[in-house]
Amino acid sequence: MSVKKSILIATGNPGKAKELKEALGSLEDQYKFLSLKDFPQIKDVEENEPTFEANALIKAKYFATKHNIAAVADDSGFILDAYPDRFGVRTKRELEAKDDMDWMTQFLDIIEPLENRRATFYCAMAYYNPETKEEEVFLGVTEGVMMEFPQTPLEKGIPVSSVFLPDGLNEVFSAMTKKQKNDLSHRGKACKMLCQFLSKN
Numbered sequence: 001m002s003v004k005k006s007i008l009i010a011t012g013n014p015g016k017a018k019e020l021k022e023a024l025g026s027l028e029d030q031y032k033f034l035s036l037k038d039f040p041q042i043k044d045v046e047e048n049e050p051t052f053e054a055n056a057l058i059k060a061k062y063f064a065t066k067h068n069i070a071a072v073a074d075d076s077g078f079i080l081d082a083y084p085d086r087f088g089v090r091t092k093r094e095l096e097a098k099d100d101m102d103w104m105t106q107f108l109d110i111i112e113p114l115e116n117r118r119a120t121f122y123c124a125m126a127y128y129n130p131e132t133k134e135e136e137v138f139l140g141v142t143e144g145v146m147m148e149f150p151q152t153p154l155e156k157g158i159p160v161s162s163v164f165l166p167d168g169l170n171e172v173f174s175a176m177t178k179k180q181k182n183d184l185s186h187r188g189k190a191c192k193m194l195c196q197f198l199s200k201n
Contacts (some may be wrong), residue, residue, distance in 0.1 A: 010063035012036055012044060015157025016187070020074065023182050023191035027092070027198055037082075039067060047075060047089070053090055053137045056126035061135070064128045072194060076123035076187060078160065080146070082114050083164040091160075100159040108149065117146040121164065125190035125198065136197055140189030143167050151175055156194040 019034055024033060045062040047055040052075045060074035077091030079110050087094050097103035111117055123140045143166070150162035152174045162172035166184055173185055183187035 001098075004030065004109060006032045006034055006069055008034045008036070008039070008063055008067070008069050008071040010036060010059050010071045013157040015155050015161075016076070017075060019181070019185075019187055020072070020191065022178055023188055024195060024198075027195060031198065034069070036063070039063075047067075052076065052089055052122050052124035053126070056124040057128065057135060057137055060126040060128040063128075064130045065196065068130050070127070070129040070131075072127050074123055074125045074187065074190065077122065078164070079119045080114075081118040081120075082112070082116050085184045097127040100154050100156060104150065104154060104159045104162070108128070108163075113148050113149070119144060119146050121165065121186040123186040125187075125194045127156060127194060138190045138193035138197070140146075140186040140191070140193070142184065142186040142189070144169075147172065 005146060009017055009024075011017050013101070021033060024031075047058060049055045049058060055075035059075070060071045063073065064071035066094055077088055079088050091122065092103075095103050095106045097106060097165065116117045121144070124137055125140070126135070126137045128135045137174065142193050145165050147163045147165055151172045152162045155161050155174050165172050167185070173181055182191065
């Protein structure tokens, strides 16, 4: 019986960690997926690059190198058509909020007067193997609109999933089944490309 290779899912966001593990579930016969809970002594790394791809790779390399284990990390967020210079790589940090509900309240106040609430979600998924120095980055994109108010209870760590309606659909991200979201979301699309890559390696 072959020994499974270990891969660290390098995110401290519980919502993202849950989605990533679900999306990578088809590879559990090949890989053992670890989380940052297995390495509580590691501090987070600063994300100071201007692109989703560069920030994701910073995190993957940082956590992989710290424990000499292959790691995957993502950087995701959205860009509003009405405010192209806000949010983006700073989506979560754009608003100083005490919790998800506070963040959502502030965000809804910002978009409430807007006629154009179109938005594009991005997810860059990075892989880095410190042993081979191999690195890859995959980008998933989903376009849609922001709703006036949450359509479902807020998901921990990813509150905007309750108000983002992808083009051509009638359900926000958080109202979808796991399979639907993995097929249609920006993170699901990036994970699919990552899965294809990992299954060949």
